[in-house]
Amino acid sequence: MRTLLASSLLLFSLPAFAEVKALKNFTLIDGTGGPAIGGVAMLFDNGRITWIGSAGRLNAPAGAEVIDLAGKFVMPGIINLHGHIGSTIDLKQDPMFFTRENIEKNLRTYASYGVTTVLSLGTDQDLIFKIRDEQRAGRPSYTRVYSAGQGFTLKGGGGLAGVTHDLIAGAAAEIPKDIDDLAAKKADIVKIWVDDGLGHHPKMPFELSKAIIDNAHRAGLRVAAHVFYLADAKQLVNGGIDALAHSVRDQPVDQELIDSMKQHGVWQEAATLTREASMVVYAKPPVFLTDPFFTRSVSPAVLTTLNDPDYQKKIAADPDFAKYSALLGMAQQNLKRLADAGVSYGMGTDSGVPGRFPGFFEHWEMELMVEAGLTPSQVIVAATKSGADFLRANDLGTLQIGRWADLIVLSANPAANIRNTRFIEAVYIGGNRVAP
Numbered sequence: 375m376r377t378l379l380a381s382s383l384l385l386f387s388l389p390a391f392a393e394v395k396a397l398k399n400f401t402l403i404d405g406t407g408g409p410a411i412g413g414v415a416m417l418f419d420n421g422r423i424t425w426i427g428s429a430g431r432l433n434a435p436a437g438a439e440v441i442d443l444a445g446k447f448v449m450p451g452i453i454n455l456h457g458h459i460g461s462t463i464d465l466k467q468d469p470m471f472f473t474r475e476n477i478e479k480n481l482r483t484y485a486s487y488g489v490t491t492v493l494s495l496g497t498d499q500d501l502i503f504k505i506r507d508e509q510r511a512g513r514p515s516y517t518r519v520y521s522a523g524q525g526f527t528l529k530g531g532g533g534l535a536g537v538t539h540d541l542i543a544g545a546a547a548e549i550p551k552d553i554d555d556l557a558a559k560k561a562d563i564v565k566i567w568v569d570d571g572l573g574h575h576p577k578m579p580f581e582l583s584k585a586i587i588d589n590a591h592r593a594g595l596r597v598a599a600h601v602f603y604l605a606d607a608k609q610l611v612n613g614g615i616d617a618l619a620h621s622v623r624d625q626p627v628d629q630e631l632i633d634s635m636k637q638h639g640v641w642q643e644a645a646t647l648t649r650e651a652s653m654v655v656y657a658k659p660p661v662f663l664t665d666p667f668f669t670r671s672v673s674p675a676v677l678t679t680l681n682d683p684d685y686q687k688k689i690a691a692d693p694d695f696a697k698y699s700a701l702l703g704m705a706q707q708n709l710k711r712l713a714d715a716g717v718s719y720g721m722g723t724d725s726g727v728p729g730r731f732p733g734f735f736e737h738w739e740m741e742l743m744v745e746a747g748l749t750p751s752q753v754i755v756a757a758t759k760s761g762a763d764f765l766r767a768n769d770l771g772t773l774q775i776g777r778w779a780d781l782i783v784l785s786a787n788p789a790a791n792i793r794n795t796r797f798i799e800a801v802y803i804g805g806n807r808v809a810p
Contacts, residue, residue, distance in 0.1 A: 394419045395779075395805060396434040400443035402426070403789055405450040405758035405772035407751055410789050416448070418779035421513045421805035426775060446799060447787050449754060450773050451490025451780035453761025454736050456619055456644040456722025459494040459502060459519060461534060464676050465728045469536045472499045477519075480732055483671050484517040486809040487733030488782040488801050491518040491761065491770060493722070495598065495619060496525025496565030497534040503559045513804035518780075520765055522598070523556050525565030526586055528578040532567040532600070541578070546585040553586070557593035562765065564590045565619065567600040568610065572694050580609055587614045598643055604631065611635055617643035617764070619722070621705035623650070632715045641764055644722025645709040647742035648735045650702035656680055656729060657690040667796050668734045706746035713748060720764050721757040740792050750792040779805040 398415040415432035417425040434440050460477035461467050484492055494502060502521045509518055526549075527533035529540040539552050556564060566586055570577040583599070587610075590597045596616035601607045604622045611618075611634045618640065622631070634640070659681055662668040669677065679685050689695070713719055721743065725735040736757070743753045762771025769777045781802050786794035801809040 393421075393805070394424075394435055394438035396432060396438050396440045397443050397448065397783075398429045398432050398440065400446045400448045400783070401787065402773065403447060403449040403754060403787075404774065405755060406774075407755045407759070410447070410787065414448075416773070416779075418805045421779055422769075423773060423775050423777055423779050426773065443783060443799075445785070447784040447794075448773065449782050449784065449788060449795075450758040450771055451782055451801065451803065452488050452736055452740075452757045452795070453491040453493075453720070453765070453771060454484070454489050454722055454725065454757075455493045455720040455761050455764055456646055456724050457484075457492040457494050457732065458497045458724070458726035459492065459521075460726075461497055461537075462726060462728055464673055465679055467534065467728050469499065469534060472501065472537075474501060474505065477502065477505060478516060480726060481516040481519060482808075483732045484736075485801055485803060486671065487736060488795065488798050488809075489517055489733055489736050490780040490782075490801065490803050491520070491765070491767070492732075493520040493562065493765065494522065494726070495563075496522045496567075496600075497537055498523050499537060500559065503561075513806060515803070515806060515808060517803065518770075520562040522563045522565040523559055523561040524552075525567065526552070526578070526582075527567040528576050528582070531575045531577060532569060532571065538567075541582055543579055543582070546582055549582070549585045550589050553589040553593050553595070556590075557595055561595060563617075564595050564597045565600070566597060568606050569600055569602045572602075572697070577606075580613065583610060583615075584613050604628070607631055608634065611638055611640050614638070615640060617641040619643050619646070620649065620724075621645045621647075621708045623701045623704045623708070626704070627708045627711055632712065632717060635712070635717050636715070639718075642709065642712050642717055642719040643764060644720055644724075645705055645743065645746075646722055646724045646739075647702060647705055647709070647746070648730060648739045649724040650698055650705055651738070651742065652729050652735075653692075653698040654689075654695065654702075657686050657695065659686070662734070662738075667737075668731070671733055672731060702742075706742065709743065710747040713752065718760065718764070719756055720760045721753070737793075737796050740795060744792045750789050753792055754788060778803075 402414040415429040526539045598617040598619045723735040723739045759771045783800040785797040788794040
């Protein structure tokens, strides 16, 4: 608090022609994990925060737009470290859907829920880099996108057919060229799938994973792995992986994995608790099917399908259905243990594939993280500051001088109850109001 108010005494010089906005009289949750601070004001100029301090010391320049937020709460925009952009319409995923129109629709949906940045992990086509580069050349009018481009799978072993690099066993010689291609596109990370789908498809052998990791590091790229099994997580962490894109779900994480993750600086990038929840929730009508916070962003066709008893029976008939609830519990248990041990972690959902809905799922994920035993403050930091730290985005994630004004205005305090992130009054990205 003292540091924040001390900085408030330094009001930057603002040119008369600048686009300046002033927010005042709100309670600030800045994303650093510090306590909420009441009676705050903020100035941003051309999208970046230039001053934060006591509302009583606000000296807005002539011509600035001044917005009184008495009784409101302001927090940083939410960062989703595990999404999939542009390839799904309603409940069908297909590479043919990967158009500018669908990508921008997804990103606007995320923005309307206060998700101001998303990392798309491994199912993107090259158009995503054009859109990303356009955003970074200016100030986006919808959610900022980071991308892994085309991820790596073993042929027949996951990913998105026709988009991901489908390797065959022994095909390590193909990997350097594929990595160099991603590096040329300035991919933000590399994604690999190391899983056998509960024994239903082949799993990438470690020698291929290791070749991808080593070549990515040679090219200055980090690697995140889709994992399920503890044994695979240990092998990958010891082999140089940079992040685990899902929780370990087959058994409790042990001290050996914890020590190795901390030693090597490996992130639990995302627990993706909603991924596991989505595997069981549609076997009967979930309560959120009548929640306006959910229904406002999905089509009537989706609601019809999810309410259809035949569809629900199909979900329940999955041969592995009885396992999924336990997998969710294991993922929550492992997130809590890693967090308590000091392993770095963010927030991510695996949203954007059928049945995992952009925007709504990020808020549900944060609720499930609290149910796992984390405090609302820990979850807010995971979904803001930690997300930016993972992305190495030094101008995102917290509401501090010099950073982008990516923020959410709320009518209730999320530090008191994480479900209060749903009471959205306004969303700003780069200082521009993008929602509602």
